[in-house]
Amino acid sequence: MELSTVDLKRCSLVRLGGRVDGSVAPELGSNLRAVTDSGRYKIVVNMADVTYTSSACLRELISAWKVCRRWNRGDLRLAEVPPEIAKVLTLTGLDNQFAIYNSEVEAVGSF
């Protein structure tokens, strides 16, 4: 898993890459918590370079999403979701729950 975080004016941009399976999902979780713990509740997760996800990854995304949405203070939005990752979101009914943008810049520009 590769992960980098950029704090922009209105949101934080988390770029995720590689295999995000159960062995690294906790690390994703702690990185997302680091963002929300710093008081930033508007997050874009760019999935463009993610090659694989399982429910362990979804768990972390859902968990961070809930933290962001609490008291309407923010949101966690996805960008550039590759087809195989989109399939996992569809199978679990998350494709209608997360705001998903075709491009990173549209996702960032949505905040």
Place this chain on the structure above:
Amino acid sequence: MELSTVDLKRCSLVRLGGRVDGSVAPELGSNLRAVTDSGRYKIVVNMADVTYTSSACLRELISAWKVCRRWNRGDLRLAEVPPEIAKVLTLTGLDNQFAIYNSEVEAVGSF
């Protein structure tokens, strides 16, 4: 010249490409005016695909920048300026005047 405009939540993103010389600069000007006339004064101009600019292009950018900045209501910021275009900005002292971002997403995220 290629030009496309995307209206995001906080700003409009203008992606510019090709030769922006004196023969097409007026078209650039009218496109930028269309954005500001619609009441949007936060503009990112992505120059990544621009292959050539002359002072006619700079004139339009400066003119739109002034409209955006009036009464502190906005700004026109540049993103992904290629080296040859950066040279023209440097020669004319505009490199220190325009806010210039390495990436489109940082420029959009700066508003």
Place this chain on the structure above:
Amino acid sequence: MNPFQRQLSLVGTLADLPRIANFIAEACAALGLAPAARFDLQLAVEEACCNVIEHAYEGAGGALKVRIETCDEDVVITIQDRGKPFDPTAIPEPDIDAPLDERPIGGLGLYLMQRLMDEVAFTFSPEGGNTLVMTKHEVLASADPPQATEEGRDGSPAAGNDL
């Protein structure tokens, strides 16, 4: 026709998931499975193994066996462990149409296994331990055996099974 069979035994922790994924990926490649089938098997196996490690062994490493084999046109995956048994029928199916803020965090793994595979059967016995058998039907019919011989390709569409 010799059935294809490969087995991986390990004392599994979460760090072993990529190794298990590789094992499945290589078996799928040897079987010449289509990308969609590979994807489904990969994910179902990870979900199953992740559950064993997280729930049956509660995070501590424990003996885990993964077997992948063919049965006619089907691929059968068997996962065995010696951890804590559980009652799958007691686990409610997630409501995937519910809004996210009304959903629990997690609880998607078993559901995904069921969606990705055609049959998912748990058995628990004090002697044999916990056994999960997951079957995917008819995936070999559309497989493209990469190492098939010229005769194999001409003769039988399932010639890649015994690689």
Place this chain on the structure above:
Amino acid sequence: MNPFQRQLSLVGTLADLPRIANFIAEACAALGLAPAARFDLQLAVEEACCNVIEHAYEGAGGALKVRIETCDEDVVITIQDRGKPFDPTAIPEPDIDAPLDERPIGGLGLYLMQRLMDEVAFTFSPEGGNTLVMTKHEVLASADPPQATEEGRDGSPAAGNDL
């Protein structure tokens, strides 16, 4: 050594700027000029022609001649028109260190020409019309003539000039 010389005559409007740019680009390529020198010549010529069309002819098309030639190691560009003359000494140099909100819009073209070229000289005469001569020094010394003959490359470094 034959000097290189090419000339373009047209009734110029703004729409002709790409054509003028091509003319210069091809001449630069034939001379084998380095990319940085090509860039400078391109931009200086566009600025000059744009001014002739916009200011000397006030937007209406008018006769415009562009000549590019070599003189020893220099490239010399001559632009002639029959439009309204003007007094370049009366045009203030832009303050490029001033904040943008204190600067006028425009007024960068002449300045760019001066920065990009080594000599920029205007002459105006009722008979000959308006003539602008812009010179870039020593650009041929580092030129890499693409069509030079084997002997040319070995013999004289300026062998590409007469292509």
